[in-house]
Amino acid sequence: MLAIKLAFKNIIGAGFRTFLNIAVLSFAFVVIIWHNGVIDGWNKQARRDTIEWEIGRGQLWHPTFDPLDFLSYQDAHAPLSETVQALVEEGQLTPILIAQASAFPQGRMQGVILKGIDPGQKILKIPSGLLEARNGQIPALIGSRMADDIRMKEGDQLLIRWRDKNGTFDALEVIIAGVFDCNVPTIDGGQIWLPLESLRQMLNMPGEATLLVAGENYTGGDAEPWVFRSQDYLLADLDLIIQSKKGGGAIIYGLLLVIALLAIFDTQVLSIFRRQKEIGTYIALGMTRWQVVGIFTVEGSVYSILAILLGALYGAPLLWYTAKVGWALPAASTDMGISIAERIYPVYGAGLIAATIVLVVLASTIVSFLPARKIARLNPTDALKGKIQ
Amino acid sequence: MESIIQIEKLTKRFPVGTGEFTALKDINLAFGKGEFTGFVGPSGSGKTTLLNIIGSLDTPTEGEVTVLGHSIAHLTHRQSAKLRNQHLGFIFQTYNLFPVYTVYENVEFALLLQQMPAAERRKAVLDALEWVGLTDKAHSRPAQLSGGEGQRVAIARAMVKRPAIMLADEPTANLDSKNSHHILQTMAQLNKELKTTFLFATHDEKVMAYLRRIISLEDGRVVKDEAMTPQRQPGV
Ligand SMILES: Nc1ncnc2c1ncn2[C@@H]1O[C@H](COP(=O)(O)OP(=O)(O)O)[C@@H](O)[C@H]1O
Ligand SMILES: [Mg+2]
Numbered sequence: 001m002l003a004i005k006l007a008f009k010n011i012i013g014a015g016f017r018t019f020l021n022i023a024v025l026s027f028a029f030v031v032i033i034w035h036n037g038v039i040d041g042w043n044k045q046a047r048r049d050t051i052e053w054e055i056g057r058g059q060l061w062h063p064t065f066d067p068l069d070f071l072s073y074q075d076a077h078a079p080l081s082e083t084v085q086a087l088v089e090e091g092q093l094t095p096i097l098i099a100q101a102s103a104f105p106q107g108r109m110q111g112v113i114l115k116g117i118d119p120g121q122k123i124l125k126i127p128s129g130l131l132e133a134r135n136g137q138i139p140a141l142i143g144s145r146m147a148d149d150i151r152m153k154e155g156d157q158l159l160i161r162w163r164d165k166n167g168t169f170d171a172l173e174v175i176i177a178g179v180f181d182c183n184v185p186t187i188d189g190g191q192i193w194l195p196l197e198s199l200r201q202m203l204n205m206p207g208e209a210t211l212l213v214a215g216e217n218y219t220g221g222d223a224e225p226w227v228f229r230s231q232d233y234l235l236a237d238l239d240l241i242i243q244s245k246k247g248g249g250a251i252i253y254g255l256l257l258v259i260a261l262l263a264i265f266d267t268q269v270l271s272i273f274r275r276q277k278e279i280g281t282y283i284a285l286g287m288t289r290w291q292v293v294g295i296f297t298v299e300g301s302v303y304s305i306l307a308i309l310l311g312a313l314y315g316a317p318l319l320w321y322t323a324k325v326g327w328a329l330p331a332a333s334t335d336m337g338i339s340i341a342e343r344i345y346p347v348y349g350a351g352l353i354a355a356t357i358v359l360v361v362l363a364s365t366i367v368s369f370l371p372a373r374k375i376a377r378l379n380p381t382d383a384l385k386g387k388i389q
Numbered sequence: 390m391e392s393i394i395q396i397e398k399l400t401k402r403f404p405v406g407t408g409e410f411t412a413l414k415d416i417n418l419a420f421g422k423g424e425f426t427g428f429v430g431p432s433g434s435g436k437t438t439l440l441n442i443i444g445s446l447d448t449p450t451e452g453e454v455t456v457l458g459h460s461i462a463h464l465t466h467r468q469s470a471k472l473r474n475q476h477l478g479f480i481f482q483t484y485n486l487f488p489v490y491t492v493y494e495n496v497e498f499a500l501l502l503q504q505m506p507a508a509e510r511r512k513a514v515l516d517a518l519e520w521v522g523l524t525d526k527a528h529s530r531p532a533q534l535s536g537g538e539g540q541r542v543a544i545a546r547a548m549v550k551r552p553a554i555m556l557a558d559e560p561t562a563n564l565d566s567k568n569s570h571h572i573l574q575t576m577a578q579l580n581k582e583l584k585t586t587f588l589f590a591t592h593d594e595k596v597m598a599y600l601r602r603i604i605s606l607e608d609g610r611v612v613k614d615e616a617m618t619p620q621r622q623p624g625v
Contacts (some may be wrong), residue, residue: 002501013489281485282444285499285546286474288466380446384481 007299011306014271018303021267025260025307025364028253032317035249037319037346038327043242044347046183047235052125055234057214060084060093060226065210067186070113072221073098076164079207084223092218094121095209097199097329101162103192105150113191114162116199116209123215126187130178131195138198139177143188147179154179158191165204172202203258257363264303265367272296272371279375282383289376296375300368304361322346392419393553393586394443398452401438401609413609415451416622419547420588422553425580425619427589427596429525436590437558439606443588444477444556445469457553460548474502478547480557484539486531486546492518493527496545503550517549537568544575549585558590570594570621577623 011018051057080088080095087093097116099334102109117124119131131139140158142150152158154176161171174194182188200206212226221228272279282292326343401413413435420426428436441447442454445461454461464472473479486495496517500510508545518524521541531539540560547555557576561569577599580587589596597603598620605613 009489009494012409253399277483277485278487280446281479281481283470284444284473284479284485286502287468288470290466293471381441384446384485 003295003298004022006295007302009297010295010300014267014296016026018306019269021260021263021303022307022310024256024303025360026262026311026315027110028256028260029307029311029356029360030318031150031256032359033353034322034346035253036246036356037323037348037353038344039246039249040349040352041323042245042344045236045344046238046242050238051231053182053332054092054124054187055213055262056123057216057218058228059214059234060212060356061229062210063225063227065098065149066183073100073113073210077203077205077208077210078225080209080212081224084212084226085207087218087220087223088118088212089110090217091122092215092220093212094123094215095196095212096117097196097203097205097208098210099162099199099203101160101192104161105152110150111190112160114160114186114199114202115191115193116196117193118196123213125182126193127178127180128195131193132177134175134177137173137175138194138202140174141178141180141193142176143191144181144186145185146162146177147176147192148187149189152176152179154164158192162202163313164202165172168201175329206215222253257360260307261363264300264364265371267370268296268300268371271299272374276386277382279378280380283380284384288354289378289380291353291367293372293375296372297369300372301361301365303368307364308357308360319346319348323348392421393457394418394420395455396443396452397438397454397485397561399449399454401435401440401442401447401453402450411609413442416609416611418604418611418614420586422586423580423584424602425577425587425600426602426604427591427600428604428606429592429597431592432586434606435609436606439607440556440558440590442586444479445472466550474499475550476553477487478550478552478555480540480547480555480560482559483564484531484536484543484563486539488531491528491530492523492534492542495531495542496549499550513549517545520579521545525532525594529615536564536570540564540572541566541575544572544579548579548583548585552585554588555579556588559593560589561591561593561596566595569593572621573599573621577621581623 062076062078064072066072077097086092088095095118100112101114103112103114104110109212117126117128117131119128121128129143131140137157142152147153150158156176157173158176159171159173161169163169174192194202200208279292280294283289287295323346326341326345396416396418399416400411400414402409402411416439430436438447442449442461443456445456445464448462456472459468459472478588480516487498490498493514496514497510499512505513515524515527521544523538523541523545526534526538526542533541534542540563554613555576560576561574564572567625573596576587579585589600591597600617601619602616603613604611
């Protein structure tokens with residue numbers, strides 16, 4: 001308690017240098033929170049979008065289905081058992097059928113994935129209700145990225161060619177019934193959504209599916225032969241990418257933090273040198289050497305406390321503002337392979353703020369402890385004479 | 390008279406380069422309660438070294454120094470800190486006030502270390518400031534004080550805890566004659582009223598005029614130890 005009071009006085013007495021240290025440290029503090037807030041916000045948004053548009057409460061996969069292996073699609077399908085069909089009718093599950101195909105936009109050939117979805121499904125946000133036949137043609141839905149990619153818009157015709165269950169090639173023209181906007185690349189790029197029943201007929205796979213997406217109310221786990229994949233399982237890749245983004249940012253603010261800590265370290269070394277007589281006097285007045293080490297160490301912590309207060313002063317309105325209006329990504333890159341919105345709304349959780357406070361206080365305490373340790377080995381008579389090197 | 394400080398066969402050597410320098414050699418002394426005594430001698434004769442060892446800021450190389458029953462050589466850091474905090478007051482040539490604290494806080498410091506209750510502490514600090522006549526400067530900073538006032542604050546800081554022994558190393562060296570007499574008067578008064586033992590290290594004639602015992606050092610040896618009739622007394 002005494003040490004904290006002393007530290008405050010000493011620090012405030014030190015003037016401009018103190019202010020500089022505190023300013024840099026507070027800047028590091030705010031940037032750490034802001035950066036992690038952006039990534040957490042992005043993570044939250046990406047998870048929410050992925051859940052709403054692609055994975056629901058989890059998915060039931062055909063046992064041989066491997067989303068990364070296109071060749072597996074050919075065999076990864078099975079008819080729905082009565083129990084599973086009952087769950088589908090209750091709205092707990094919605095089946096998706098997947099097949100590889102080629103599309104011919106503007107005469108070019110391009111590999112695509114066909115996905116059959118029930119137009120009446122309510123589990124995913126994909127606007128499957130737009131899949132209504134027009135002039136007897138099969139309707140297709142594509143995402144806006146795909147639309148840009150193949151230069152198609154609503155009402156255009158697209159020729160697709162596929163192999164059915166028996167390996168026989170077949171082809172037809174579908175009509176683009178709608179283009180949807182969404183941030184989840186895995187349901188957009190290279191994907192063409194068709195009415196489930198149409199795709200079943202095209203592939204000669206009546207009543208079959210590759211996977212089923214679970215809705216809010218889904219209660220079961222596995223359902224023979226389907227293997228249940230939980231949200232966590234399906235979001236693992238996303239989590240991995242988010243973690244690596246966090247790591248990348250840590251280098252930048254880590255550098256900022258290091259600069260601030262070096263400044264504190266330097267100030268401490270200088271202050272121990274300059275305040276030798278004071279140190280000797282503390283000891284003469286009856287402090288132990290370690291108590292004096294404590295005073296100087298606490299000064300470092302007080303730097304961080306003042307930095308946090310200063311950071312709160314200008315950081316709180318700043319962070320609040322960014323959380324409200326969001327942060328427009330300089331170039332919303334589509335090749336990141338994960339969901340990324342054009343505007344991210346940072347999320348500053350209590351945990352993030354608490355962890356950052358602990359980090360900043362701990363780090364600055366340690367850098368002031370390191371030079372202060374020297375005091376413990378000090379000869380008080382040398383200190384009183386100002387003879388320490 | 391019962392002695393509160395005993396020094397037997399004290400020798401102090403400092404390592405210097407590859408060899409050693411003997412700063413104190415075979416010192417034998419004893420001091421009783423209420424003494425007003427000075428170590429005098431030329432610069433480098435060992436006055437400060439002796440005062441530091443008595444003050445448990447340094448340790449003997451050989452011999453035994455006992456202060457208030459504590460053997461200085463055998464105290465741990467913690468024990469010697471406690472001895473200084475409770476029983477010893479230091480006054481330095483350069484005052485050594487804490488620049489960022491007010492006069493009041495400087496004086497209060499040792500009592501905070503003793504964890505004295507706030508009300509008692511406040512009274513003790515105000516008493517000490519009254520002794521040295523600086524009640525009106527309680528909220529000034531050391532930088533705002535004159536030299537004489539600074540040293541009086543240092544005396545108040547040392548006296549506030551009512552130590553048994555005061556160790557004053559060249560307390561007047563930075564003061565003019567008027568201020569020197571002022572602080573010496575203050576210290577002589579405290580010695581008289583509270584029976585505090587004062588040990589000075591000095592080569593200042595003005596200090597010597599107040600002393601009742603003068604111990605002369607030369608090259609780390611005691612060359613003379615004589616009782617004096619002080620030429621100056623408190624209040625005169
Ligand atoms: N830490 C030390 N290392 C080496 N020599 C020292 C040290 N402290 C004091 N001395 C030497 O001991 C002698 C006595 O010093 P000191 O007690 O300060 O003398 P005085 O106070 O009488 O001027 C001096 O010659 C000084 O150089
Ligand atoms: Mg000296």
